[in-house]
Amino acid sequence: DTGVSQDPRHKITKRGQNVTFRCDPISEHNRLYWYRQTLGQGPEFLTYFQNEAQLEKSRLLSDRFSAERPKGSFSTLEIQRTEQGDSAMYLCASSLDVGGRAFFGQGTRLTVV
Amino acid sequence: AQKVTQAQTEISVVEKEDVTLDCVYETRDTTYYLFWYKQPPSGELVFLIRRNSFDEQNEISGRYSWNFQKSTSSFNFTITASQVVDSAVYFCALSPIIQGAQKLVFGQGTRLTINP
Numbered sequence: 771d772t773g774v775s776q777d778p779r780h781k782i783t784k785r786g787q788n789v790t791f792r793c794d795p796i797s798e799h800n801r802l803y804w805y806r807q808t809l810g811q812g813p814e815f816l817t818y819f820q821n822e823a824q825l826e827k828s829r830l831l832s833d834r835f836s837a838e839r840p841k842g843s844f845s846t847l848e849i850q851r852t853e854q855g856d857s858a859m860y861l862c863a864s865s866l867d868v869g870g871r872a873f874f875g876q877g878t879r880l881t882v883v
Numbered sequence: 884a885q886k887v888t889q890a891q892t893e894i895s896v897v898e899k900e901d902v903t904l905d906c907v908y909e910t911r912d913t914t915y916y917l918f919w920y921k922q923p924p925s926g927e928l929v930f931l932i933r934r935n936s937f938d939e940q941n942e943i944s945g946r947y948s949w950n951f952q953k954s955t956s957s958f959n960f961t962i963t964a965s966q967v968v969d970s971a972v973y974f975c976a977l978s979p980i981i982q983g984a985q986k987l988v989f990g991q992g993t994r995l996t997i998n999p
Contacts, residue, residue, distance in 0.1 A: 803986070805987075811991055812991050812992050813928070813987070813989050813990030815986045815988070818986060823944075825984065857924060871933060872930070872987065874928035874930075876925060876926050877926045877927070
């Protein structure tokens with residue numbers, strides 16, 4: 771399978787714990803995006819990488835969130851001191867160049883209890 | 884600011900009926916892309932179509948068709964002869980055509996249920 775893959779698919783954590791998600795984009799895609807989707811809503815942009823450089827961050831990305839893409843390949847999204855409001859589906863997408871169609875992974879569903 | 888509005892939260896029709904999903908957008912950009920994505924219960928967003936703002940030709944792909952009207956800032960999606968497998972949440976999205984980003988702004992989605 772050469773699509774975008776995300777791990778884990780589901781994560782349940784206690785409030786206050788740290789969690790880290792991984793995204794493996796399509797290998798030749800240099801752009802990688804993170805989105806968050808809460809129940810009944812459309813995905814909302816969080817951050818974007820071009821190769822290893824993080825070029826844009828949404829105001830939704832508080833100081834507790836950090837994303838990295840070392841070597842311009844896979845990416846990780848870490849949430850520190852999780853809160854119940856962080857419960858959502860976290861979607862990763864990748865694309866090739868400007869205007870390229872974005873391919874989405876199946877997402878990581880986070881539940882904070 | 885950019886905004887996408889999908890006023891229909893839920894639609895339910897009987898199989899074989901035609902159904903149209905509405906999408907209205909707001910943007911100050913003169914050039915932009917418009918998209919439709921399908922999200923089945925598995926959660927993955929499935930790309931359906933991308934249109935450039937300077938190409939107002941309507942498009943048909945099998946049972947799917949899209950009507951883009953720049954004058955009314957609308958990009959509606961019609962499924963002809965609907966099937967149960969079309970049941971999903973459908974999202975309309977907008978992104979600017981600028982160097983360096985393809986940040987998608989999504990609508991709230993329309994949950995489509997096709998009943999046998």
